[in-house]
Amino acid sequence: MTDTQIPPQVATPTPPHGPTSSATRPSDVTSPRSRRWPRRTLAVALLIIATGAWLTGQTYQLLLLAPAAVAGATLAHRAIAAKQGRLNTTLVKGLLDPANRPALAQLALRFALAILVVFAADIALLDIEAGGLPSPTMQRFLVVAPLFVFVPLQLLPTKTVSRSLNVVVAVTVAFLGFQLVQVHYNSSAEDAVTIEAPFDGEWHVPSAGRSSLVTHHWTPLADQNYAVDFVIEQDDRTYSGDPNDLTSYYCWGRPMLAPADGTVVAAQDDQPDQRIGETAHDNYAGNVVVIEFGTDLYVQLAHLRSGSVAVEVGDQVQAGDMIGRCGNSGHSLEPHLHMQVQDTPASNNHHNRGDGDSIAFRFDNITHIRDGNETTDQTSLFRRNDRVRTQS
Numbered sequence: 001m002t003d004t005q006i007p008p009q010v011a012t013p014t015p016p017h018g019p020t021s022s023a024t025r026p027s028d029v030t031s032p033r034s035r036r037w038p039r040r041t042l043a044v045a046l047l048i049i050a051t052g053a054w055l056t057g058q059t060y061q062l063l064l065l066a067p068a069a070v071a072g073a074t075l076a077h078r079a080i081a082a083k084q085g086r087l088n089t090t091l092v093k094g095l096l097d098p099a100n101r102p103a104l105a106q107l108a109l110r111f112a113l114a115i116l117v118v119f120a121a122d123i124a125l126l127d128i129e130a131g132g133l134p135s136p137t138m139q140r141f142l143v144v145a146p147l148f149v150f151v152p153l154q155l156l157p158t159k160t161v162s163r164s165l166n167v168v169v170a171v172t173v174a175f176l177g178f179q180l181v182q183v184h185y186n187s188s189a190e191d192a193v194t195i196e197a198p199f200d201g202e203w204h205v206p207s208a209g210r211s212s213l214v215t216h217h218w219t220p221l222a223d224q225n226y227a228v229d230f231v232i233e234q235d236d237r238t239y240s241g242d243p244n245d246l247t248s249y250y251c252w253g254r255p256m257l258a259p260a261d262g263t264v265v266a267a268q269d270d271q272p273d274q275r276i277g278e279t280a281h282d283n284y285a286g287n288v289v290v291i292e293f294g295t296d297l298y299v300q301l302a303h304l305r306s307g308s309v310a311v312e313v314g315d316q317v318q319a320g321d322m323i324g325r326c327g328n329s330g331h332s333l334e335p336h337l338h339m340q341v342q343d344t345p346a347s348n349n350h351h352n353r354g355d356g357d358s359i360a361f362r363f364d365n366i367t368h369i370r371d372g373n374e375t376t377d378q379t380s381l382f383r384r385n386d387r388v389r390t391q392s
Contacts, residue, residue: 039162039164039165040164042164042165043162043164043165043167043168046165046168047168047171049062050062050171050172050175054175054212054219055219055220055221056219056221057212057215057216057217057218057219057221057222058216059124059212059213059216060124060125060213060214060216063117063120063121063124063125063143063213064125064139064142064143065142067117067142067143067144067145067146067147067150068142068145068146070146070150071146071147071149071150072146072149074149074150074153075149075153077158078153078156078158081158086158086159086160087156087157087158087159088100088103088156088157088158088159089156090103091103091104091107091155091156091157092155092156102161103157103161106154106157106161106166107154107155107157109166109169109170109173110150110151110154110169111151111154112173113169113172113173113176114147114150114151116173116176116177116180117143117147117176118144118147119176119180120176120179120180120213121140121143121144123180123183123213123214123383123384123385124213124214124384125139125140125143126139126206126384126385127236127385128204128206128231128233128236128237128238128385129236129237129238130206130231130233130237130238130334131206131333131334132276132277132333132334135236136236176213179211179212179213180211180213182209182210182211183209183210183211183213183214183383186210187209187210187380187381187383188379188380188381189360189362189378189379189380189381190379191360192359192360192361192362192381193297193341193359193360193361193362194361194362194363194364195259195260195293195299195319195341195361195362195363195364196257196259196260196319196320196363196364196365197257197259197363197365197366197388197390198256198257198258198259198301198337198339199230199254199255199256199257199326199337199390200255200257200390201232201254201389201390202232202387202388202389202390203230203231203232203251203337203387203388203389204230204231204232204233204238204385204386204387205228205229205230205382205383205384205385205386205387205388206229206230206231206336206384206385207227207228207229207384208227208228208229208381208382208383208384208386209381209382209383209384210225210381210383211383214383214384215227215229215383215384217340217358223342223356223357223358224340224358225358226340226341226358226359226360226361226381227338227339227340227358228338228339228340228361228382229336229337229338229339230251230336230337230339230388231249231250231251231334231335231336231337232249232250232251232254233250234250238250238251238334238335238336239334243276244275244276244277245276246273246275246276246328246335249328249334249335251326251335251336251337252305252326252327252328252335253305253308253325253326253327254325254326255322255325255326256289256301256304256322256323256324256325256326256337257319257320257321257322257323258291258317258318258319258320258321258322258323259291259293259299259301259319259339260291260293260294260299260319261293261316261317261318261319262291262292262293262294262299262316262317263291263292263314263315263316263317264289264290264291264292264311264312264313264314264315264316264317264323265290265291265292265298265313265345266288266289266290266300266313266345266346266347267288267289267290267309267311267312267313268285268286268287268288268289268309268347269287269304269306269307269308269309269324270287270306271283271286271287271306271329271330272306272329273286273305273306273327273328273329274286274328274329274330274332274333276328276333276334277333277334278333279330279331279332279333280329280330280331281331283329283330283331284302284330284331285300285302285303285330285331285338285347286302286303286304286327286328286329286330286331286332287302287303287304287305287306287308287309287324287327287329287330288300288301288302288303288304288330288347289301289304289309289311289323289324290345290346290347291317291323292345296343297341297343297359298341298342298343298344298345299339299340299341299342299361300338300339300340300341300342300347301323301324301337301338301339302330302337302338302339302347303326303327303328303329303330303332303335303336303337303338304324304325304326304327304329305324305325305326305327305328305329306327306329308324308325308327309323309324310322310323310324311323311324340358340359340361341358341359341360341361342356342357342358342359343356343357343359344356344357360381362378362381362382363378363388365390365391366378366388366389366390366391367388367389367390367391368380368382368386368387368388369386369387369388369389370383370385370386370387374389376391
């Protein structure tokens with residue numbers, strides 16, 4: 001890839017006393033060609049970081065931190081370019097000037113990025129304070145506020161339009177657009193397996209959905225795409241009192257119920273509950289119960305409280321039977337329930353590719369709450385910030 005020079009360079013006349021000597025000739029470091037490799041290197045680095053975040057289920061964290069980093073880098077870059085006289089100010093004076101078409105195309109692409117980031121933030125940011133994350137208001141500030149720096153600076157680009165960085169922006173726009181489509185238009189629960197809720201009361205969904213924007217489960221490196229996490233929240237928090245005390249969390253110790261009639265095929269009860277903010281890396285599920293309830297149909301409930309599992313392998317259970325209590329064992333930052341339906345009896349302690357496939361599920365006899373709208377007919381799969389209220 002090469003860079004497009006805007007506007008075209010004008011040939012410099014030969015000085016009256018002959019060509020400029022090598023001692024006084026401007027350094028090649030400031031030439032457009034010499035700036036291509038740093039831009040290309042930066043473009044490749046950005047793609048690697050973004051791809052790594054997607055593969056490891058860290059897209060949410062990237063969305064939370066990237067806007068401020070990009071806005072800061074853009075501001076520093078424009079300051080340096082202004083000092084070197086490399087800013088293109090003609091966009092402000094004549095936006096539709098034919099000579100500005102490459103810069104105008106770049107402007108449109110980066111405006112599209114800003115718009116999609118706002119839409120992504122609307123569905124991707126948690127509306128509760130959980131897992132050591134900042135408050136909902138601070139989350140939105142971290143994502144949206146930098147755009148007020150980034151967007152105006154696009155009207156003052158450098159004279160050289162970087163195709164390398166624009167490729168990164170185009171890939172990001174395509175990725176965000178696809179993820180938004182996945183969340184909004186490809187989440188029907190029509191073909192999902194129907195089971196019962198494994199708890200009583202109203203619970204919040206901090207992680208679920210058909211997109212890496214709304215859940216760390218949706219990644220090609222693990223077989224838990226349709227897994228759902230559940231917590232209890234009040235006043236935008238999952239705890240009351242000391243956030244470092246497990247007993248402060250509303251869902252801590254709450255009874256976990258069998259979601260279907262079936263046979264217990266896996267049960268583990270000896271894993272310790274983790275301190276808040278710490279996780280186990282040798283046993284992801286922690287204390288877990290897996291129930292077979294159909295041909296190649298298994299339901300897994302993970303992160304149960306140490307010593308609370310009330311069933312053993314081979315036990316027959318009925319939907320609604322208590323099987324354990326909500327805890328913080330395994331790879332868990334704070335007390336919550338991780339639940340998934342799968343086609344394997346494995347407890348997925350490492351959630352590796354090859355452990356089997358997860359299966360979409362929905363609950364029977366619940367009120368499904370999304371954006372303040374309540375329905376007793378769950379036609380859409382769970383996604384981040386939904387709520388579930390059981391019906392007595």
